[in-house]
Amino acid sequence: MYFNPNIGHRDDWYSDSVFGQQQFIGTNPTTITRASSYLIDEFMTASRTQQRADVKELLKGDPVNFYVQDYSDFRSTMGVSPNADFASEGRYGCSSVVLFHLEPDGKLHPVAITLDYKGSMQHSVTIFNRRITSTIPGDESADWPWRYAKMCAQVSDWLRHEVAVHLVNTHLVEEVIIVSAHRTFEPHHIVFKLLEPHWNTTLALNQAARETLVPKIIIGMTGFTETQTYTFLKDAYSKFDWTGSYVPNDLRRRGFPIEDLGKLKYHNYGYARNIARMWEILRKFVGTVLKTAYVGGDIQVADDQSISAFCQEVRSSSGGQLASFPNIKTLDELIDFATMCIHVASPQHTAVNYLQQYYQTFVPNKPSALYTKLPQSLAELQSYSEKDILLALPTRRPRDWLIMAQVPYLLSFEMPDESTILHYATMTSDLPSTPEIIRKGARVLKDDLEAFIYTVLQYSRELDDQKTPYHVLDPARTAISILI
Ligand SMILES: [Fe+2]
Missing domain, CATH: 1.20.245.10 (Lipoxygenase-1; Domain 5)
Incomplete structure (x- = not known):
């Protein structure tokens, strides 16, 4: 466990590019789906509220190339009311919606994330990426509110990937x-x-x-x-x-x-x-x-x-x-x-x-839960710093951290x-x-x-990202049956 390579060895593991690429070659490459017009409209409305004309223009210009990881049905599926929070023994869950733009050269770029969908985007916290295309430069490492949003998306995916x-x-x-x-x-x-x-x-x-x-x-x-x-x-x-x-x-x-x-x-x-x-x-x-x-x-x-x-x-x-x-x-x-x-x-x-x-023993990349309540407003999220991210990880519950790292390894x-x-x-x-x-x-x-x-x-x-190869389906390594 200690010696095997994992995503945390990359100095850009938190970047938009690595986050996007995980939807295509990560542990769950099976649910990225073309965005429905309903979701595009919801993001469009949110972009108007937040005066992000650049996002609106992008959405209008190329609607067929938007894809989503849509976890918005968690509450209706589980019979949980739209305004109730997901919480269990000091851990918190969420049901995110993540919007990606599949750019013409094939990069899957994250554009917006609703942290925890509560019946509509209007009643949820949605954040737009400062970099609406992959070519816009920016200090991704210090963009803590956006990094937190990506972490919420990974928490949502943890449940859907492992259980469904x-x-x-x-x-x-x-x-x-x-x-x-x-x-x-x-x-x-x-x-x-x-x-x-x-x-x-x-x-x-x-x-x-x-x-x-x-x-x-x-x-x-x-x-x-x-x-x-x-x-x-x-x-x-x-x-x-x-x-x-x-x-x-x-x-x-x-x-x-x-x-x-x-x-x-x-x-x-x-x-x-x-x-x-x-x-x-x-x-x-x-x-x-x-x-x-x-x-x-x-x-x-x-x-x-x-x-x-x-x-x-x-x-x-x-x-x-x-x-x-x-x-x-x-x-x-x-x-x-x-x-x-x-x-x-x-x-x-x-x-x-x-x-x-590879993707989950390094806990910050894909934690199974958050350890602080999610922010209740965009303003609260925008105030987040590195400290808030660390508190949301199981830093104060080392046993949980160990299990989160150990289970994917096993x-x-x-x-x-x-x-x-x-x-x-x-x-x-x-x-x-x-x-x-x-x-x-x-x-x-x-x-x-x-x-x-x-x-x-x-x-x-042929992948753009040559730091993490995709060899898992090599038939000399593909298991004959479900062995573990
Ligand atoms: Fe399995």
């Missing part, structure tokens, strides 16, 4: 697939055989998360109460959109169509470029196997009783309760489904899990070589106990993954 993006959208969703498959498929069924290697360790690990990690550690790390956290968790599960989360659908919905990812404007979005290519690779592998197994095509898929029983089990109110799960009737749908199962267990979990050490341990997806493809290619059609697919997968190693390096070399 990481725990629910990978660990718990995959668990439902695993349990439902065991209940409905025979162990020799081709779909079961294809997916089983991606289920290693997950059930036991999730049990430990339910019994220990969440109730005894995570709940005590945030500014949200136990009830609020579990309400948020259950809401995230009930809203999980299975087909909407297929990589091409997800990227398009968020304003990053895959056919455009080669354009200059998107070259810094390392996660999107890697995960889109990885989806294609996995889909080709799965397609190779399933097209051979289902030579009868759609009719054979529709006739497969195990598949219909499985789909019912995942959706059932006494089973998986995943309402968005499709009723798989065609070969194409079956291939997408199996691709998604591997995607969630392997590259997606790897992307949102293994960078926690969750990011390097996996052994034999647990990577590349190792799986290599071994499976010539494993006599594996069905021949899967071996054939695994040979294709192995070749594609080996080529992808160089693509990962290339995408990373």
